[in-house]
Amino acid sequence: MFTGIVEATGEITRIETIPGDAIELSVRVPASFVAEGRIGDSVAINGCCLTVVRMDGPQWLFQAGHETLDKTNLGDLEVGDAVNLERALPANGRLGGHFVQGHVDGVGRVAAIEPHADWSDYRFAADRSLLEYLVPKGSVAVDGVSLTVVDVTAEDFSVALIPHTLQVTTLGRRRVGDRVNIETDILGKYVRRFLERVPLAGLTAPPGENPN
CATH class of the missing domain: 2.40.30.20 (Elongation Factor Tu (Ef-tu); domain 3)
Known part of the structure; x- marks a missing residue:
């Protein structure tokens, strides 16, 4: 669950097509994300909930399947593009916006x-x-x-x-x-x-x- 209060913007550094009509996205995240980041974390990228599958310092890797690409604009992204980032809302976090699932309609x-x-x-x-x-x-x-x-x-x-x-x-x-x-x-x-x-x-x- 998210709030729609964007924490930072990241930069797309690599896009690669993978089997299953899917893509891998490498995103450079801000330093504030790195210390607490874990593989398996949920991050909203342009409002789309994706899972961190690999981390190399500030370079975080995500995968998006064909359903996600059909429903969102993630397939439009190019290397160098900026994206909105928000980590999942912790149980004791402040709800500054509204309940956002990260399930783009x-x-x-x-x-x-x-x-x-x-x-x-x-x-x-x-x-x-x-x-x-x-x-x-x-x-x-x-x-x-x-x-x-x-x-x-x-x-x-x-x-x-x-x-x-x-x-x-x-x-x-x-x-x-x-x-x-x-x-x-x-x-x-x-x-x-x-x-x-x-x-x-x-x-x-x-x-x-x-x-x-």
């Missing part, structure tokens, strides 16, 4: 960026199957960053990003057309599943795919 695209003096409006286009779980003032994780939804339309949603978020995450490097990982709020998924299975007062969720 799908990929959206940056549809528009509108800078302002003290913030920037970002609009992300996404499939309806993702948008139906978003509500204004609700939470969403974009590339692993916990954000508050401003508004939702039939085609996209918007968020307002402060300069700090743009500086300490990769969102400040995103451009219109870039693909981003989207994970909707787990609470919305469970509410929908409940309404599909146990109608209340004749009210049910609209027909559609069941949540993952």
Whole structure:
């Protein structure tokens, strides 16, 4: 489990295709990660939960299978790219964002960026199957960053990003057309599943795919 509060950014140093339509990613992590890091640790990379399979100082190796590559933007990465990093939330940790599982629901695209003096409006286009779980003032994780939804339309949603978020995450490097990982709020998924299975007062969720 994660919080969507990115701890640092890392750098992709190697990408290699491995059997099973999978890839290995070597990521240079910050020094603050190295002392406490262990093989088997879970780390969210651009919001996608991956397992540390090998460590060589600050060089950490991860593997991503075909399902992960189909559902996320990890297959778009190139050597030299920066990625958002967050280690799993410890039991005594502070929940500064919202509950993020690291199970990316799908990929959206940056549809528009509108800078302002003290913030920037970002609009992300996404499939309806993702948008139906978003509500204004609700939470969403974009590339692993916990954000508050401003508004939702039939085609996209918007968020307002402060300069700090743009500086300490990769969102400040995103451009219109870039693909981003989207994970909707787990609470919305469970509410929908409940309404599909146990109608209340004749009210049910609209027909559609069941949540993952």
